[in-house]
Amino acid sequence: MRLRVTIVLVLLAAAAAQADTIHLKNGRTIVADHVRENGNHYEYDVGDDSYAIPKSVVERVDAGGMPAAASAGIAKVADLPTFTPADSLAHEGAVFTQIVKEGKVDPAVLTGLEGKGNAELSATAHFIAGRFEFDHGNIAQARQYFENALRFQPENATILIYYAALLIRTGNASQALDCAQRAVRSAPESPDAYTMLGYAQFASDRTRDAIVSWKRSLELRPDGTVKQLLAKAQRENSVESDFGQHESSHFVLHYEGKQTSETFRAQILAALESDYDDLARDLGNPPRDNILVTLYTEQAFFDVTHAPTWSGAVNDGKLRIPVSGLSSVTPELARVLKHELAHSFINQLSGGRCPQWLHEGIAQFLEPKSLAGDGHQLALLYKAQQNIPLNALEGSFMNFSGAAAAVAYAESLAAVTYINDSYGMSDIQRILQMLGQGSSTEAAMRATIHSDYGQFESDLAKFLSDRYGS
Numbered sequence: 001m002r003l004r005v006t007i008v009l010v011l012l013a014a015a016a017a018q019a020d021t022i023h024l025k026n027g028r029t030i031v032a033d034h035v036r037e038n039g040n041h042y043e044y045d046v047g048d049d050s051y052a053i054p055k056s057v058v059e060r061v062d063a064g065g066m067p068a069a070a071s072a073g074i075a076k077v078a079d080l081p082t083f084t085p086a087d088s089l090a091h092e093g094a095v096f097t098q099i100v101k102e103g104k105v106d107p108a109v110l111t112g113l114e115g116k117g118n119a120e121l122s123a124t125a126h127f128i129a130g131r132f133e134f135d136h137g138n139i140a141q142a143r144q145y146f147e148n149a150l151r152f153q154p155e156n157a158t159i160l161i162y163y164a165a166l167l168i169r170t171g172n173a174s175q176a177l178d179c180a181q182r183a184v185r186s187a188p189e190s191p192d193a194y195t196m197l198g199y200a201q202f203a204s205d206r207t208r209d210a211i212v213s214w215k216r217s218l219e220l221r222p223d224g225t226v227k228q229l230l231a232k233a234q235r236e237n238s239v240e241s242d243f244g245q246h247e248s249s250h251f252v253l254h255y256e257g258k259q260t261s262e263t264f265r266a267q268i269l270a271a272l273e274s275d276y277d278d279l280a281r282d283l284g285n286p287p288r289d290n291i292l293v294t295l296y297t298e299q300a301f302f303d304v305t306h307a308p309t310w311s312g313a314v315n316d317g318k319l320r321i322p323v324s325g326l327s328s329v330t331p332e333l334a335r336v337l338k339h340e341l342a343h344s345f346i347n348q349l350s351g352g353r354c355p356q357w358l359h360e361g362i363a364q365f366l367e368p369k370s371l372a373g374d375g376h377q378l379a380l381l382y383k384a385q386q387n388i389p390l391n392a393l394e395g396s397f398m399n400f401s402g403a404a405a406a407v408a409y410a411e412s413l414a415a416v417t418y419i420n421d422s423y424g425m426s427d428i429q430r431i432l433q434m435l436g437q438g439s440s441t442e443a444a445m446r447a448t449i450h451s452d453y454g455q456f457e458s459d460l461a462k463f464l465s466d467r468y469g470s
Helices: 009-014 092-099 107-114 119-135 139-152 157-169 173-186 191-203 206-218 224-240 263-280 298-305 331-350 356-365 375-383 404-423 423-434 442-449 453-468
Strands: 021-022 030-031 032-038 040-046 049-054 060-061 246-247 251-255 291-296 310-313 319-322
Touching: 009 173, 049 060, 049 423, 092 107, 092 119, 119 139, 119 157, 119 404, 139 404, 157 173, 157 191, 191 206, 206 423, 224 298, 224 310, 224 423, 246 298, 251 263, 263 291, 263 331, 291 298, 298 310, 310 331, 319 331, 356 404, 375 404, 375 453, 404 423, 404 453, 423 442, 442 453
Parallel strands: 251 291, 291 319
Antiparallel strands: 021 030, 021 060, 032 040, 040 049, 246 251, 310 319
């Protein structure tokens, strides 16, 4: 997503929502949604995650401060539901304890079970290994295990559902669609199969079909997530029912004919194709399927996305761009297009696991956007320790006020600018690759730039002070 407002950063601390602040004895601070005492520890929540810290390292806890990141936001295609397939695989419970030992899959056990010559047992074993790796973010290894499982039971609906989920997360919607269709044929009464089929159809630009599939899933089992997805698909279908379509090498463009000229649409596609080449060079690993782009009037954009009023565009698996009042690609629109397209590349490279601050920082950096306008105010913000900690910006920015969002975006850009200037774009790529392989954000940072969050923010504060503090 791209911010559409510019706000003076020095005024933002007072404008943001309140949260609890933990002041550490080493001078650092942690901003959390809620802090509570538990014996010799303070426990604190940031979004959906909970942490604990010894009281011995804490100086004091204050109520009030900058907000922690809200986890809610517009659903991305990569944000898949928690699967609870109705039909489990044979021997699944007993086999799991054999395969997963000390938090890792044991390949020797897999080989031994496969040697028994029982196709059902072999499929179960590889499926369990694949699901374990999928749940832990190791997408490449999970894919191999799921493919092995399907060699033994190619029409098993449970395996197909999970494999389709993985394919969508890695930008293979067309391949996922085939798997989901096979899952529905194999298990026509499975709500999970219809849920996944709807995902694959929606990601493949078959919104009307997705509506039918999600309605069928809800008939079989009520589910709040599926209900929200259905509502979004229905909004999109209602607004875009009479939209035209045009394709280029890597994009499918949807548009309302009366709102844009053929020349304007051609300019947009040409700009996107040029951006695609730039991003393929800078980040590598481009999305596998054609990228869906929709042009909206201002009102239609907010009707479909339900995005906050400060947003200027959205990438929720599809690039959604408001173009009211424009008749050509202005410099500002060009930056918006590249920013939103960058999110597709980042998502592909990280397997859908990139924290929001890094997502937005890279997208802004590649627009390109400079820190020049906000650098001095950011330096003051960090010096006063009024910045939002980056570990509180791993989740969505969607529920932020415009003021807090401006701080979050500026800090994100500053963080990526610092990494690029100090280590280079290659280390940014390596961080994304490690995230896609299942690493946590801090583990990926330690392995590349040799910093955890605490050290990184200290270095970032010095970088801002040296460059913009005077």
